[in-house]
Amino acid sequence: MSSRAPYDVIIVGAGIVGLATAWELVQRRPDARLLILDKESRVGAHQTGHNSGVIHSGLYYRPGSLKATLTRSGHRLLTAFCEREQIPYELSGKLVVAVRHEELSRLEQLYQNGLVNQVPDLKMVSREEMSDIEPHVRGLKAIYSPKTGIVDYRMIAARLANRLQTAGHDLLLNHSVDRIQSNGSIRIHTAGGDTFVGATAIVAAGIGADRLAQRSGLRHKARMIPFRGDYLVLRPERRSLVRSLIYPVPDPRLPFLGVHFTRRIHDGSVWIGPNAVLAGSRAGYRRGALNKRDLWDTVTFPGFWRMARQHWRSALGEWFRDYAVGAYVAMAREYVPELSLSDVMRGPMGIRAQLVDADGGLVDDFRILPTNAALFVLNAPSPAATSSFAIARYLVESAANAFGWKLRAKSD
Ligand SMILES: Cc1cc2nc3c(=O)[nH]c(=O)nc-3n(C[C@H](O)[C@H](O)[C@H](O)COP(=O)(O)OP(=O)(O)OC[C@H]3O[C@@H](n4cnc5c(N)ncnc54)[C@H](O)[C@@H]3O)c2cc1C
Numbered sequence: 001m002s003s004r005a006p007y008d009v010i011i012v013g014a015g016i017v018g019l020a021t022a023w024e025l026v027q028r029r030p031d032a033r034l035l036i037l038d039k040e041s042r043v044g045a046h047q048t049g050h051n052s053g054v055i056h057s058g059l060y061y062r063p064g065s066l067k068a069t070l071t072r073s074g075h076r077l078l079t080a081f082c083e084r085e086q087i088p089y090e091l092s093g094k095l096v097v098a099v100r101h102e103e104l105s106r107l108e109q110l111y112q113n114g115l116v117n118q119v120p121d122l123k124m125v126s127r128e129e130m131s132d133i134e135p136h137v138r139g140l141k142a143i144y145s146p147k148t149g150i151v152d153y154r155m156i157a158a159r160l161a162n163r164l165q166t167a168g169h170d171l172l173l174n175h176s177v178d179r180i181q182s183n184g185s186i187r188i189h190t191a192g193g194d195t196f197v198g199a200t201a202i203v204a205a206g207i208g209a210d211r212l213a214q215r216s217g218l219r220h221k222a223r224m225i226p227f228r229g230d231y232l233v234l235r236p237e238r239r240s241l242v243r244s245l246i247y248p249v250p251d252p253r254l255p256f257l258g259v260h261f262t263r264r265i266h267d268g269s270v271w272i273g274p275n276a277v278l279a280g281s282r283a284g285y286r287r288g289a290l291n292k293r294d295l296w297d298t299v300t301f302p303g304f305w306r307m308a309r310q311h312w313r314s315a316l317g318e319w320f321r322d323y324a325v326g327a328y329v330a331m332a333r334e335y336v337p338e339l340s341l342s343d344v345m346r347g348p349m350g351i352r353a354q355l356v357d358a359d360g361g362l363v364d365d366f367r368i369l370p371t372n373a374a375l376f377v378l379n380a381p382s383p384a385a386t387s388s389f390a391i392a393r394y395l396v397e398s399a400a401n402a403f404g405w406k407l408r409a410k411s412d
Contacts, residue, residue, distance in 0.1 A: 006197050007170075008029070008032035010186060010188055011034065011203075012188070012204065013036075013037075013203065013205040013377075014171065015043075015157065016044065016048040016160075016385050017384060017392065018038075018202070019157050019164065020160060021395050021396065022034050022036050022160070022164050024389070026167055028396055028408045029406075036164065036171045038173050038174075038175065039175060039176035039177070040173060040174070041174050043158060043161045043171075044154045046351070047207070047353060048153050048385060049154040050351065051385055052262045053150050054149070055079065055151050057071070057075055057114075057148045058118075059117065060110070060113070060250060061113075066365050067364070068117045069390075070390035070391055070394060071387045074388060075147070075386055082151060082156070087156060088155075088266070090150050092150055093146040093149075094148035095130060095247065096248070097139035098141050099140065103249040106252070107124075107249050114145070119145060121145075122143065123144045123146075125141070126141065133244075136241045136336050136337075138336070150262070150265045152264075177205070177212060178190055180203065180212070182201070183372070185198065185199055185200075185373055186201045199403075200373050201373065203374060206353050207226060208224075209355075209378050211297075213369060213378060216374075218369055220369060222357050222378065223298075223355070224355055224356075225278070225307070225355075226278075226281065226294065226354070227278060228351055229276055230322060231347035234270040236269070238339075239263075241343070244263050245260070245263065248335070254276075254362075255364075258331075259332045260272070261332070274352075275321060275328065278319075282294045285348075303360050304360075306359055307361075308360075309360065325346070354381065363379045364381075365379070366381075370398070375398060377395070
């Protein structure tokens with residue numbers, strides 16, 4: 001009699017990290033039987049389907065961090081997948097622009113960081129070279145990263161789901177996982193009362209990761225704090241103001257803040273943003289959305305108040321500019337002076353899953369927690385979409401080491 005568990009690996013979360021992980025398993029353990037569960041009615045319903053669509057090249061991340069390593073290889077693996085699958089992407093290039101003299105030393109540090117991270121073809125460019133790349137931009141000096149690109153992550157997620165199902169694996173949507181019992185093997189209980197049994201689980205539940213880990217008995221002190229990221233969209237007749245990607249010199253403590261101009265791959269539109277405003281709901285994609293439980297979880301977490309004490313000034317600024325579009329446009333005009341309030345409309349939004357430690361520190365790097373039969377991705381913030389295929393490889397190879405799997409050699 002076979003004692004084989006019904007599924008070899010159960011993956012929770014059909015965002016790009018979960019789906020890419022399933023796809024890596026198909027290549028490296030072709031005999032494994034996989035189940036992917038997601039609580040929503042479609043794949044990529046959260047961060048994967050609500051982001052800027054940038055393929056980052058690894059400029060910002062601390063050398064040696066998981067982010068730095070996995071973004072470099074993730075860029076390569078992601079673009080190779082797009083090539084094979086004929087998914088449109090474009091390495092349209094990015095300028096990181098210093099507009100003030102006091103930003104120049106940070107720009108230089110960032111450039112050096114990019115060199116250490118082996119960002120391909122990185123260049124420091126003068127004011128004149130900058131205008132050849134982006135004719136409407138103004139600044140003192142910029143870093144040019146020609147291999148930064150754009151893609152539609154929702155499309156990649158949909159293609160992965162399609163390939164997984166065609167290969168005979170099970171993808172069950174509308175299945176919210178309540179808890180995971182990990183006791184040498186895996187029992188997954190859903191909110192709807194189903195139980196799924198597997199040998200191993202890999203959990204990539206985005207903003208739900210902290211709660212799911214907690215309910216599954218994993219001790220950790222961090223909590224997800226949702227931040228709404230709203231975009232403005234340039235009116236179609238003003239799209240010519242931006243060719244590709246224009247970014248500010250980041251504040252190293254809050255690298256995701258500041259005005260970003262992003263061209264979209266599927267329709268050539270230009271988005272400005274996202275900002276980062278504390279959100280009252282983990283999944284409410286509208287301004288002012290409030291979920292009592294989400295709000296309660298935020299305000300009862302001591303780490304939230306410690307974070308607030310450290311960053312209240314930036315938080316107030318973001319909150320003010322969220323309501324006063326004119327103030328946001330004024331900030332954007334520092335980079336593109338021809339921009340005016342009448343050139344923009346309010347656009348879509350995303351919700352950032354920001355893991356915060358009990359001491360109030362924003363967790364920057366990817367974080368993965370193991371149990372005796374599962375791996376939990378506790379933190380996969382930006383640029384985890386870019387890095388998704390490399391995170392997938394890292395997870396599968398870590399699981400192979402931990403659980404004694406035999407893997408096929410990498411094909412690239
Ligand atoms: C505004 C914004 C802009 C960004 N821009 C970029 C960018 O340009 N480039 C880039 O590389 N990255 C970007 N990111 C980051 C990137 O989108 C995320 O890092 C990445 O999508 C994370 O993927 P994921 O699969 O871990 O999470 P998600 O896409 O959030 O997927 C998690 C999945 O888990 C499911 N789930 C959660 N709980 C449960 C449960 N209990 N049971 C079953 N299913 C569950 C959810 O329904 C969801 O489908 C951005 C993020 C935001 C918010």
